Amino acid sequence: xxxxxxxxxxxxxxxxxxxxxxxxxxxxxxxxxxxxxxxxxxxxxxxxxxxxxxxxxxxxxxxxxxxxxxxxxxxxxxxxxxxxxxxxxxxxxxxxxxxxxxxxxxxxxxxxxxxxxxxxxxxxxxxxxxxxxxxxxxxxxxxxxxxxxxxxxxxxxxxxxxxxxxxxxxxxxxxxxxxxxxxxxxxxxxxxxxxxxxxxxxxxxxxxxxxxxxxxxxxxxxxxxxxxxxxxxxxxxxxxxxxxxxxxxxxxxxxxxxxxxxxxxxxxxxxxxxxxxxxxxxxxxxxxxxxxxxxxxxxxxxxxxxxxxxxxxxxxxxxxxxxxxxxxxxxxxxxxxxxxxxxxxxxxxxxxxxxxxxxxxxxxxxxxxxxxxxxxxxxxxxxxxxxxxxxxxxxxxxxxxxxxxx
Amino acid sequence: xxxxxxxxxxxxxxxxxxxxxxxxxxxxxxxxxxxxxxxxxxxxxxxxxxxxxxxxxxxxxxxxxxxxxxxxxxxxxxxxxxxxxxxxxxxxxxxxxxxxxxxxxxxxxxxxxxxxxxxxxxxxxxxxxxxxxxxxxxxxxxxxxxxxxxxxxxxxxxxxxxxxxxxxxxxxxxxxxxxxxxxxxxxxxxxxxxxxxxxxxxxxxxxxxxxxxxxxxxxxxxxxxxxxxxxxxxxxxxxxxxxxxxxxxxxxxxxxxxxxxxxxxxxxxx
Numbered sequence: 001x002x003x004x005x006x007x008x009x010x011x012x013x014x015x016x017x018x019x020x021x022x023x024x025x026x027x028x029x030x031x032x033x034x035x036x037x038x039x040x041x042x043x044x045x046x047x048x049x050x051x052x053x054x055x056x057x058x059x060x061x062x063x064x065x066x067x068x069x070x071x072x073x074x075x076x077x078x079x080x081x082x083x084x085x086x087x088x089x090x091x092x093x094x095x096x097x098x099x100x101x102x103x104x105x106x107x108x109x110x111x112x113x114x115x116x117x118x119x120x121x122x123x124x125x126x127x128x129x130x131x132x133x134x135x136x137x138x139x140x141x142x143x144x145x146x147x148x149x150x151x152x153x154x155x156x157x158x159x160x161x162x163x164x165x166x167x168x169x170x171x172x173x174x175x176x177x178x179x180x181x182x183x184x185x186x187x188x189x190x191x192x193x194x195x196x197x198x199x200x201x202x203x204x205x206x207x208x209x210x211x212x213x214x215x216x217x218x219x220x221x222x223x224x225x226x227x228x229x230x231x232x233x234x235x236x237x238x239x240x241x242x243x244x245x246x247x248x249x250x251x252x253x254x255x256x257x258x259x260x261x262x263x264x265x266x267x268x269x270x271x272x273x274x275x276x277x278x279x280x281x282x283x284x285x286x287x288x289x290x291x292x293x294x295x296x297x298x299x300x301x302x303x304x305x306x307x308x309x310x311x312x313x314x315x316x317x318x319x320x321x322x323x324x325x326x327x328x329x330x331x332x333x334x335x336x337x338x339x340x341x342x343x344x345x346x347x348x349x350x351x352x353x354x355x356x357x358x359x360x361x362x363x364x365x366x367x368x369x370x371x372x373x374x375x376x377x378x379x380x381x382x383x384x385x386x387x388x389x390x391x392x393x394x395x396x397x398x399x400x401x402x403x404x405x406x
Numbered sequence: 407x408x409x410x411x412x413x414x415x416x417x418x419x420x421x422x423x424x425x426x427x428x429x430x431x432x433x434x435x436x437x438x439x440x441x442x443x444x445x446x447x448x449x450x451x452x453x454x455x456x457x458x459x460x461x462x463x464x465x466x467x468x469x470x471x472x473x474x475x476x477x478x479x480x481x482x483x484x485x486x487x488x489x490x491x492x493x494x495x496x497x498x499x500x501x502x503x504x505x506x507x508x509x510x511x512x513x514x515x516x517x518x519x520x521x522x523x524x525x526x527x528x529x530x531x532x533x534x535x536x537x538x539x540x541x542x543x544x545x546x547x548x549x550x551x552x553x554x555x556x557x558x559x560x561x562x563x564x565x566x567x568x569x570x571x572x573x574x575x576x577x578x579x580x581x582x583x584x585x586x587x588x589x590x591x592x593x594x595x596x597x598x599x600x601x602x603x604x605x606x607x608x609x610x611x612x613x614x615x616x617x618x619x620x621x622x623x624x625x626x627x628x629x630x631x632x633x634x635x636x637x638x639x640x641x642x643x644x645x646x647x648x649x650x651x652x653x654x655x656x657x658x659x660x661x662x663x664x665x666x667x668x669x670x671x672x673x674x675x676x
Contacts, residue, residue: 204632204635205635209632210628210632211628211629211632212628215621216668252449252451254455257452259609260560260609260621260622260625261560261561261562261609261625261628261629262560262625262628262629263621263625263628306448306449306452310445310448310449313447313448314421317421317422318421318560320421321420321421322421322562322629322633343447343448344447346446346447347445347447
């Protein structure tokens with residue numbers, strides 16, 4: 001049971017990759033007053049749900065997410081013994097020019113310029129009145145410092161303005177809880193793969209325990225940085241563009257394969273393929289040893305994906321064997337990658353299990369997951385007092401006491 | 407590339423390999439066959455490369471351990487094109503099973519007696535001298551392994567086994583080896599002479615680097631804590647024994663600190 005079919009509809013203009021095309025919608029011009037022309041995309045599905053009868057057993061939360069280059073605002077309602085209702089889920093992404101990553105400073109400015117607009121739009125779409133909101137949830141960490149701070153300030157402001165309790169949420173737990181809610185996976189092994197995180201997680205004793213992780217850089221970071229080397233567009237996301245190019249690759253080059261137990265490492269792989277690409281771009285003659293055909297950038301994307309994803313599937317399988325689970329849930333931005341989902345699906349099927357994945361609305365950072373995880377904590381009585389409403393770049397998944405699960 | 411069917415009973419289907427119990431040459435010599443089946447999710451070229459490499463390297467490592475006196479199964483036969491290794495059968499429980507039984511056992515004992523505070527059961531295991539001895543043995547064995555510059559690559563409590571120490575190395579006949587089937591799952595082994603046997607060198611490598619050894623220990627630490635959260639206090643006993651018994655342990659343990667920090671630092675951008 002996988003749900004990963006929506007991404008194409010949302011990015012119709014990118015269904016064919018054209019490396020020379022210059023669409024760069026939200027490139028951030030540093031000295032302009034109103035830098036962002038794009039309208040926030042509306043990614044909520046259930047926003048038509050009319051908001052009529054509110055009772056206190058059906059709490060509503062607003063979630064603010066901005067730990068990296070996506071700013072997300074989501075509004076969720078929990079009803080006992082029913083699936084959570086997504087009243088609004090809006091996101092706006094800061095896209096940097098090809099060859100560049102997103103700097104904390106610029107990302108923070110982006111979030112600051114958009115947060116008010118997004119909150120207003122989310123409220124409008126959901127039809128929720130401010131008075132009916134029960135709590136304001138925000139990402140406490142982990143993430144990039146400056147963007148986190150911008151969003152934390154916005155959350156604090158709303159809390160004081162509307163006199164609502166604040167709930168600080170662990171970003172990773174947000175991903176996991178949203179994935180479980182959407183897919184209905186009950187107690188899966190979780191592969192959390194994004195620009196900054198690569199973790200294999202399983203639940204035990206009210207903690208999400210990390211069984212394996214990347215020992216150096218995250219998989220998404222590896223892909224993003226490789227995209228910069230090849231000057232691949234960051235719009236809509238470098239990983240997405242690599243995925244499209246990889247579909248046209250056919251020669252597998254030998255790339256280091258670095259799995260250490262349930263952990264893995266990507267910095268060596270990035271170093272290797274970066275050097276290879278640089279050689280290639282400067283005119284070195286690289287050929288496939290069997291066919292004698294030249295190696296293309298598409299082949300590099302293909303090889304990188306095949307190797308790195310095989311590593312991820314392998315460590316996930318190892319963790320599944322270790323904890324005796326046959327369900328696997330993929331969350332995080334890289335989790336949108338259909339090849340990764342496909343490989344994971346084959347592995348899970350061989351083990352007599354299944355893979356659960358969500359589409360980009362929930363895989364990629366979003367506000368609704370923060371609202372959801374925050375509301376779960378809020379219902380167990382957890383709040384973050386305003387003078388403790390800090391944010392932190394380092395916040396381990398296993399630091400959170402998961403009081404809402406048995 | 408069809409692989410022949412294995413003559414034996416499937417006893418374990420791990421993440422990477424299928425393990426069969428069989429016999430080698432004589433019906434009285436039990437053996438274990440480890441088969442690495444093709445992984446359909448992997449690109450065929452990559453799959454073949456990994457399977458071959460891992461099979462040969464595992465056999466080499468087992469051999470090296472064996473020659474250098476680190477307890478591990480002996481290699482009988484290797485068929486790397488089919489991804490098969492036939493090796494000695496190790497009779498005994500894994501440390502994982504054993505620890506689990508000890509923890510469950512002491513908890514049961516507690517709950518039968520008076521109601522005491524939670525967590526009492528664990529402290530029993532944590533202070534049990536037999537368990538501490540076992541932890542020391544583990545540390546010692548891992549120390550020995552690192553002294554001969556072998557990195558296991560997947561140190562978990564499932565990959566450490568316990569078996570009765572054989573008195574003579576030459577005379578071990580599998581027929582007299584018919585272990586008395588114990589109902590307490592090998593806990594009584596802890597009373598007598600036993601040895602900790604390392605299995606599954608599938609991700610192992612030869613390396614003199616302190617970094618690799620430290621990462622090896624880090625993998626064990628993480629596996630230990632996540633598998634036995636209630637017995638995580640025991641891990642430092644393993645490290646102490648490792649420190650005493652391994653030559654380069656000082657540098658490796660210092661390196662371990664760095665590796666731990668690096669692991670933790672990883673909780674960055676989302």
